[in-house]
Amino acid sequence: MLNKKPVKLLALPALLWMGALFVLPMLMIAVLSFLKRGTYGQVVYEFTLNNYIRIFDPLYGQIFWDTLVVAVLTTVFSILCGYPLAYYISRLEKSTQQIWLLLVMIPFWINFLVRSYAWVIILRSQGVINTFLQSLGIISEPLPLLYNSGSVLLGMVYTLMPFMVLPIYVSLEQMDRRKLEAAYDLGATPWKAFWHVTLPMTKTGVVTGSILVFVSSIGMFVVPDVMGGAKSALIGNVIQNQFLSARDWPFGSALSIVLMLLSMLLILLYFRATKASETKEGSA
Amino acid sequence: MKTLRRNALSGYSWLMLVFLYLPILILVLYSFNDSRINATWTGFTWKWYVSLFENRQVMQALMNSMTIGVISSVIATVLGTAAALAVKHYSIRWSNIFNGLMYLPIVIPEIMMGLAMLVLFSQVQMELGKVTLILAHVTFSMPYVMVIISGRLADMGKELEEASQDLGATPWETLRYVTLPLIMPGIIAGFLMAFTLSLDDFIISFFVAGPNSTTLPLYIYGLVKRGVSPEVNALSTLLIVSTVLLVVVAEIFRRKDSKNNQSIF
Amino acid sequence: MKKIIHLDSIEKRFADTVVVPSFSLSIEEGEFLTLLGPSGCGKTTLLRMIAGFEQPTTGEIFLDEKPLSHVPPYQRDMNMVFQQYALFPHMTVEQNILFGLKMKKVNAAEQQKRLEEVLQYVQLTELRKRTPKQLSGGQQQRVAIARAIINNPRVLLLDEPLGALDYQLRKSLQLELKNLQKNLGITFIYVTHDQEEAMAMSDRIAVMNKGRIEQIASPAEIYNSPQTLFVATFIGENNIFRENGTNAAIRPEKIKLYPIDSDKDKHKKLGTIADAVFLGNLRKVFIRLEGQDMTVMAHQYAGDGLDWQVGEQVAIGWAQTDEVILPC
Numbered sequence: 001m002l003n004k005k006p007v008k009l010l011a012l013p014a015l016l017w018m019g020a021l022f023v024l025p026m027l028m029i030a031v032l033s034f035l036k037r038g039t040y041g042q043v044v045y046e047f048t049l050n051n052y053i054r055i056f057d058p059l060y061g062q063i064f065w066d067t068l069v070v071a072v073l074t075t076v077f078s079i080l081c082g083y084p085l086a087y088y089i090s091r092l093e094k095s096t097q098q099i100w101l102l103l104v105m106i107p108f109w110i111n112f113l114v115r116s117y118a119w120v121i122i123l124r125s126q127g128v129i130n131t132f133l134q135s136l137g138i139i140s141e142p143l144p145l146l147y148n149s150g151s152v153l154l155g156m157v158y159t160l161m162p163f164m165v166l167p168i169y170v171s172l173e174q175m176d177r178r179k180l181e182a183a184y185d186l187g188a189t190p191w192k193a194f195w196h197v198t199l200p201m202t203k204t205g206v207v208t209g210s211i212l213v214f215v216s217s218i219g220m221f222v223v224p225d226v227m228g229g230a231k232s233a234l235i236g237n238v239i240q241n242q243f244l245s246a247r248d249w250p251f252g253s254a255l256s257i258v259l260m261l262l263s264m265l266l267i268l269l270y271f272r273a274t275k276a277s278e279t280k281e282g283s284a
Numbered sequence: 285m286k287t288l289r290r291n292a293l294s295g296y297s298w299l300m301l302v303f304l305y306l307p308i309l310i311l312v313l314y315s316f317n318d319s320r321i322n323a324t325w326t327g328f329t330w331k332w333y334v335s336l337f338e339n340r341q342v343m344q345a346l347m348n349s350m351t352i353g354v355i356s357s358v359i360a361t362v363l364g365t366a367a368a369l370a371v372k373h374y375s376i377r378w379s380n381i382f383n384g385l386m387y388l389p390i391v392i393p394e395i396m397m398g399l400a401m402l403v404l405f406s407q408v409q410m411e412l413g414k415v416t417l418i419l420a421h422v423t424f425s426m427p428y429v430m431v432i433i434s435g436r437l438a439d440m441g442k443e444l445e446e447a448s449q450d451l452g453a454t455p456w457e458t459l460r461y462v463t464l465p466l467i468m469p470g471i472i473a474g475f476l477m478a479f480t481l482s483l484d485d486f487i488i489s490f491f492v493a494g495p496n497s498t499t500l501p502l503y504i505y506g507l508v509k510r511g512v513s514p515e516v517n518a519l520s521t522l523l524i525v526s527t528v529l530l531v532v533v534a535e536i537f538r539r540k541d542s543k544n545n546q547s548i549f
Numbered sequence: 550m551k552k553i554i555h556l557d558s559i560e561k562r563f564a565d566t567v568v569v570p571s572f573s574l575s576i577e578e579g580e581f582l583t584l585l586g587p588s589g590c591g592k593t594t595l596l597r598m599i600a601g602f603e604q605p606t607t608g609e610i611f612l613d614e615k616p617l618s619h620v621p622p623y624q625r626d627m628n629m630v631f632q633q634y635a636l637f638p639h640m641t642v643e644q645n646i647l648f649g650l651k652m653k654k655v656n657a658a659e660q661q662k663r664l665e666e667v668l669q670y671v672q673l674t675e676l677r678k679r680t681p682k683q684l685s686g687g688q689q690q691r692v693a694i695a696r697a698i699i700n701n702p703r704v705l706l707l708d709e710p711l712g713a714l715d716y717q718l719r720k721s722l723q724l725e726l727k728n729l730q731k732n733l734g735i736t737f738i739y740v741t742h743d744q745e746e747a748m749a750m751s752d753r754i755a756v757m758n759k760g761r762i763e764q765i766a767s768p769a770e771i772y773n774s775p776q777t778l779f780v781a782t783f784i785g786e787n788n789i790f791r792e793n794g795t796n797a798a799i800r801p802e803k804i805k806l807y808p809i810d811s812d813k814d815k816h817k818k819l820g821t822i823a824d825a826v827f828l829g830n831l832r833k834v835f836i837r838l839e840g841q842d843m844t845v846m847a848h849q850y851a852g853d854g855l856d857w858q859v860g861e862q863v864a865i866g867w868a869q870t871d872e873v874i875l876p877c
Contacts, residue, residue: 007455011370011382014363014426021423022389025400032403081300088297100301102535107304109531111484111501114520117508118307121314121323124512128310131323158307161300190289219393222486226508236395243399243491253403256396263393446602447635449622451649451696461648465639 033253041247051254060238060255067235070149071217074156078213079206081157082164086205087198089165090172101169108162116155116226123151123227147229155223160216164209171205172198211270215263235259308524315517332518342519345503349483352414352499356421357478363422364429364478365471369463371430372437383434386427397424398491405492412494420492421482428481429474432538436470437463469540476534480527552614553578553736554599554704559608561594561760568594569760571608576704576738581730583739583747586757587783592740593708595757599738600629600706612703623652627704628697632712634689636681642692643668643677649700663699671695687718694729704736711746723749744784748772756780778875788845789875796875803871804847806834806857807864817866820845822859832857836865 033051036044054060089100107115122128125142133139145151179201183193221236228234233241235255242252318327336342367386371379389397401420402412410416444466448458464471486501493502500523507516554576561569569591576582584592597603599610601622610617617625628649636645646667650660668674671691681689690710697705710726711719727750730737741747747754748768755765756779764776775781781798782789788804790797809819820836823844834857836845845865849855857863 007459008370008373010366011374014367014386014430015382017363017422017426018385018389021401021404021419022397023385025404026392026396028403028407029396029400081303084293085297085300088293102532103301104304105535106528106531107308109480109484110308110524110527111486111504111520113486113501113505113508114311114523115307117504117512117516117520118311120508121311121512121517122307126321126323127512128323135324158303161304215391215393219395221395236393239395239399240490243402249403252399256393256399259393260396263391267391443631443633443635444637446600446622447629447631447637448648449602450600450627450629451700452623452652453648454621454623454652457652462637466637 029253030257032250033257035250037248037250041249043249048250051251052258054251055254055258063233063235063238066149066232067218070153070156070234071214073153074160074217075210075213077153077157078161078164079210081161082209083168083206086165086168086172089169101166104162104165112159112222113226115159116223119151119155119158119227120146146227147232149228149232152224152228152232152234155227156217156220159223160213163212163216167208167212168202168205171202171208175201207270207273211266214266218262219259311517312521312524315514315521317514317517320514332514333522336515336518336522339515341498342503345498345500348414348417348497349500352417352421352497353479353482356418356482357425357475359418360422360426360429360478361471361475364426364474365433365467367426368430368433368437369459371434386430388427389424390427394424394487398488401488402491412492413497414494416492416494417489417497417499420488421478421485424485424488425478425481428477432474432477433467433470436467436538440466469537473534473538476530476537480530480534483530484523484527551578552576553580553612554738555611555614556599557609557611559595559598559605559610561591561598561603562606567760569598569605572762573608574755574762574765576736578736579734581727581737581739581750581752583741583751583754584757585741585744585747585754588742590757591760592742592757594760596629596706596708596738596740599704600627601625626702627706628700628702629706629708630693630697630710632708632710634681634693634713636689636692636696638681641678641680642673642684645681645692646696646699648696653700667695667699670698686714687722690714690722694726698729698733698735702735704738705730707737707739709741710739711743712741719743719746726750748784756783758783773873775873775875781873781875786846790843798873798875799867799871801833801846802831802848803867804845805866806836806847806849806855807866809862809864811864817864818845819862819864822857822861822863825857825859836863 032043034047034049036046036048036050038044055064085104089097089104092100120127123145124130125144125146127145129145130139130142134142175198180193180197183197188196218234219236220234221240224232224234224237225240236259239252239255239259242248242255246252314323315332316328316330317325318329318331319325367382371382374382398420401416401423405412405416440463444462445458448462449455453461484501485499486505489499489502490505493499498506500519504516504519504523507513507519552575556572556574558571558573559569560567560571584595586592594603598605601617601620604618612626637648640648643664647660647664650663655663665674668677671694673688673691673695676684676688681692684692690713693710707726711722714722723746726737739747739750751768753765754768754771756763756771758779764771764780766774771780771784775784775787775798778789778796778798781787781796786801787798788801790799818838818841820838822834823837824835826833830850832849834847834849836847837843838845847865849857
């Protein structure tokens with residue numbers, strides 16, 4: 001074992017790096033969230049809980065609520081869009097499967113900003129849809145397709161859906177097909193077999209995908225920034241604003257700590273849920 | 285009945301693919317549209333691309349993106365590879381703890397990482413610019429490099445390294461002659477992924493960039509906020525094309541000689 | 550003969566579980582020793598401790614009377630043939646075989662000389678430029694052996710080297726390996742779960758069970774005089790009679806069948822034939838004993854002219870000298 005020691009030290013640079021540039025900044029934010037803001041936007045080193053109390057202001061309460069609603073709706077729509085797609089891919093032949101997976105993965109890597117912007121071209125008042133409908137004479141005035149909560153939701157589902165497809169696909173792949181065949185043997189209709197066998201067995205995939213989509217959507221500020229109007233700001237936009245225009249870093253930190261705790265809580269619940277389902281399967 | 289259901293499923297899936305790609309294709313298409321103002325197609329042109337290359341700000345942003353991308357992905361690849369090699373030798377408990385810390389940046393909302401680093405840089409009074417961008421980009425891309433290389437190492441197993449030691453190679457010789465050559469496709473894939481992430485990043489860069497270190501996505505953001513223009517379309521198209529190329533090449537390298545064809549994301 | 554390897558009170562624990570309880574063992578120079586046992590019996594762990602991939606929790610391993618506990622695997626004068634061969638996929642056959650000499654910084658002329666010899670020896674000269682992927686299982690196995698023996702190790706460790714091959718190939722390679730060992734005079738420590746393989750090749754067999762060495766002896770002794778119940782039942786087939794607190798083991802081929810009315814002195818027990826299986830050179834006869842919940846197996850030579858029918862009443866007997874008494 002002696003001879004393995006130097007190899008083990010190879011992790012040290014990465015560890016120090018993450019400590020200095022990830023853990024330390026996170027701790028700084030946590031400290032900052034309990035400090036005061038001075039008149040000129042500077043940080044005053046005095047302890048206060050006011051930043052957290054301010055979050056309960058109805059104004060921010062409303063934005064938190066809106067953010068949660070958008071995140072839940074994004075998750076639901078992503079499941080509706082992603083599950084059938086993942087199911088279809090898992091039934092394809094191996095080689096075709098790889099191509100489809102790559103096709104689903106590629107948009108995920110393309111810049112969020114660019115993908116949201118693509119929808120602006122389509123939806124704006126002189127955009128592709130409005131120009132087309134006007135040229136056909138169906139409408140005389142352009143439809144207000146952009147800069148509302150509907151367009152924000154569309155943009156969110158569009159950018160985050162690939163997060164849903166891949167985990168569901170993985171769980172469909174790992175599923176024991178024999179159980180499905182057994183269900184058919186026992187006379188289950190395809191819908192019943194799907195509802196009672198496939199869906200429960202792919203729960204882990206759906207939960208993983210939902211966590212990924214939900215956590216990404218509550219922190220999102222690009223899509224509402226580009227596709228949303230003045231009223232569709234989400235918590236991400238508020239935090240961005242506190243740091244860059246309002247220069248209230250302590251309050252921005254408090255908001256982001258709450259945001260992070262919210263995502264952590266979800267991830268924790270997720271581990272609980274998957275663990276519970278695992279033990280249930282083990283005893284069955 | 286069965287075929288109907290299958291057709292419906294296949295139709296729906298193709299529809300989803302159209303949903304994913306149509307906006308991108310429209311964006312690309314309009315970067316070749318002669319008309320500046322509206323969505324009517326008036327003819328094919330390269331002129332928006334030509335004007336990009338004549339635009340000094342665009343060229344500066346491109347240069348910044350490339351410099352930051354190359355430097356940050358080299359650092360991320362070196363650190364990530366070294367860490368993956370070390371963690372392989374840890375006991376299960378320690379590797380779980382280490383991986384937990386390393387993979388945390390993947391699950392934390394990006395906006396938080398961005399502002400946390402902004403706070404750090406302002407506390408240590410570092411001027412925002414290329415250096416802070418590089419530091420930030422290494423931090424978020426290193427975990428991805430580690431995931432890819434750890435996968436490759438797990439795939440390789442420990443037998444080959446044992447065989448090498450058995451034949452008289454010291455641990456460093458084993459690393460040099462056996463391990464590194466065998467995980468090289470993974471290292472290349474990791475590097476390309478890190479470069480793609482850096483080239484594409486907007487959110488974190490948004491917080492830690494300075495006035496003279498505008499990257500391509502930041503430049504695009506500035507233009508997007510001012511409205512739709514064919515130049516943005518052209519610039520976005522260039523970014524899309526390079527991303528797609530990089531991702532496909534990285535995937536090819538990652539799957540090369542690998543038993544594990546499971547796709548990561 | 551001279552001792553080459555000595556294991557002194559070796560014990561291996563993983564966390565709190567004892568994988569190999571404390572024992573000692575000496576291996577002689579030029580010997581072909583087989584570690585035989587069911588999977589999970591600790592034989593591979595033992596081999597890996599000798600190679601240096603695992604450290605014994607307590608105890609010491611000696612090679613030529615030098616303690617090995619602080620000698621890393623790459624400084625031990627032994628080589629291993631791995632179960633799945635562990636050939637380097639990014640190197641040719643030649644590069645694989647030369648790897649050990651390169652690492653030991655042997656001069657180029659010497660490297661070439663030994664390479665040619667070894668290639669000739671394992672008949673791989675024509676395949677030298679191929680990569681492992683382009684070879685069959687048997688050829689890969691030869692490369693693995695060539696890669697090990699080119700280093701002239703003091704001891705060659707083999708971890709189920711034939712396990713991945715089909716039955717026919719395994720049979721012919723058993724002989725080849727045995728000849729190789731005789732010609733080179735290298736000590737072989739061979740791990741297998743296949744008793745036929747162990748019987749055919751070894752000078753001595755160490756039968757292992759649950760980490761313990763149950764018996765170490767020549768194949769004939771292991772077969773004829775097993776010392777424990779495990780050895781008696783694991784090696785070959787056996788009938789175990791439990792009587793008065795002892796176990797008596799009688800091999801099926803030692804059991805004779807008689808018609809009920811013949812010489813009564815030789816009858817030990819009475820029974821009914823439950824089944825008879827014809828296997829070409831012999832017939833396996835299963836006899837259900839009277840008044841006892843036990844079935845005895847007897848091998849009868851097919852050429853003995855006797856025809857045993859299922860349902861027939863028979864008497865069984867054996868010579869007292871063929872009885873092996875075992876502790877419970």
